Amino acid sequence: MRVSEGSRRIHERALRRKGNEVSMKTRIVGTGSCLPETVVTNDDLSKIMDTSDEWISSRTGIKARHLAKEETTASMSIKAAKRAIENAGVAVEEIDLIILGTVSADYVTPSCACEVQAAIGAVNAVAFDINAACSGFMFALNISNAYIQAGLCKTALILGAETLSKVVDWGDRSTCVLFGDGAGAAVVRGDEKYGLLAFDQGSDGTKAEVLACPGRTNNNPLIQTDQRLKFVHMDGQEVYKFAVTTVPASLQKTIQAAGLTPEEIDYFALHQANIRILQSVSKRLHIPEDKFPVSLDHCGNISAASVPILLDEMNRRGLLKTGMKVALSGFGGGLTWASAVIEW
Ligand code: ACO
Numbered sequence: 001m002r003v004s005e006g007s008r009r010i011h012e013r014a015l016r017r018k019g020n021e022v023s024m025k026t027r028i029v030g031t032g033s034c035l036p037e038t039v040v041t042n043d044d045l046s047k048i049m050d051t052s053d054e055w056i057s058s059r060t061g062i063k064a065r066h067l068a069k070e071e072t073t074a075s076m077s078i079k080a081a082k083r084a085i086e087n088a089g090v091a092v093e094e095i096d097l098i099i100l101g102t103v104s105a106d107y108v109t110p111s112c113a114c115e116v117q118a119a120i121g122a123v124n125a126v127a128f129d130i131n132a133a134c135s136g137f138m139f140a141l142n143i144s145n146a147y148i149q150a151g152l153c154k155t156a157l158i159l160g161a162e163t164l165s166k167v168v169d170w171g172d173r174s175t176c177v178l179f180g181d182g183a184g185a186a187v188v189r190g191d192e193k194y195g196l197l198a199f200d201q202g203s204d205g206t207k208a209e210v211l212a213c214p215g216r217t218n219n220n221p222l223i224q225t226d227q228r229l230k231f232v233h234m235d236g237q238e239v240y241k242f243a244v245t246t247v248p249a250s251l252q253k254t255i256q257a258a259g260l261t262p263e264e265i266d267y268f269a270l271h272q273a274n275i276r277i278l279q280s281v282s283k284r285l286h287i288p289e290d291k292f293p294v295s296l297d298h299c300g301n302i303s304a305a306s307v308p309i310l311l312d313e314m315n316r317r318g319l320l321k322t323g324m325k326v327a328l329s330g331f332g333g334g335l336t337w338a339s340a341v342i343e344w
Helices: 005-019 042-046 053-060 073-088 112-120 133-149 205-210 236-257 275-285 303-316
Strands: 025-034 038-041 064-067 097-101 126-130 155-163 181-191 195-203 267-270 325-332 336-343
Touching (some): 025 303, 025 336, 038 042, 042 053, 073 112, 073 181, 133 195, 133 303, 133 336, 155 303, 181 303, 236 336
Antiparallel strands (some): 038 064, 155 181, 195 336
């Protein structure tokens, strides 16, 4: 087999690192986020469609969301990235990996991660996007951990970013009221003391149809395309059942693998889909709701961006202290899910 010079160098670097192994944990050392300027409340929506603040907030906990006008997935990602890098206090040249989770990148190619790389000047980074829907940031965290553990990277920038307002069906009131736009980012690097303690990750492609967005406009004259198929459609009750069974089980498994009990976790920073899902998980784990911070009230559901935006809000409010145990979980389209326990 022919091995490229680049692959050979990466492989040798990994082997050298294995030889003089230092046990490193993957640690989040900085966070950042960006929300679009325009805030749209439930009352604003009730003026343009048949809905009400009462219907939306009582079923979901969502009161408002930020929607992009001028902003793009890349422009929000770039702002979030700069804020995370500043918060981490690292030089941009130190970043050697950028992974961005999204289902709403501005282009098919180039990737949004490459747009971020160019804009921030991360000249030494390998950059790529991943699609794991609402689990995208968590999958990016796990991949960056694998790179760090293999010695392939030292400092990674991981992001979740979405402009869901361009992929939801504004004619379907049962879905469009749920989503928002925004970007969140974190800088991660190896640390001898603190960081990732355990991880769980899964996918179930057989349930793809319960939450899907089939595609983009096709102007192939040989076929007829149903234009509605361009947009997100969801079986809300099936998604709910999936979330309230899979998420507590995944969290329990991860917390146990970290050698902890749910009571020892200081915060549960979960994907912000719906307040009822958060309440159900808290009940199933017998953990008080005040350990489940919430951003969905003012952000709505921002898919891959919701966990890093929540983390950044917690970080900037001073909630996260060194050594605290934080459980994270993302879940959504695919279906996909991922949980982690970190020592902050
Ligand atoms: N305003 C007013 N009425 C509405 C609206 C709206 N925005 N949307 C739907 N309705 C009506 C429906 O037409 C229906 O009326 P009908 O009974 O006369 O036919 C009625 O409200 C009930 O509709 P359902 O879809 O059955 O509403 P449900 O009670 O299931 O609530 C919800 C919908 C909130 C989405 C719920 O299914 C849920 O919590 N799902 C969890 C999944 C989730 O949050 N997904 C988000 C994205 S996925 C993710 O991030 C993992």
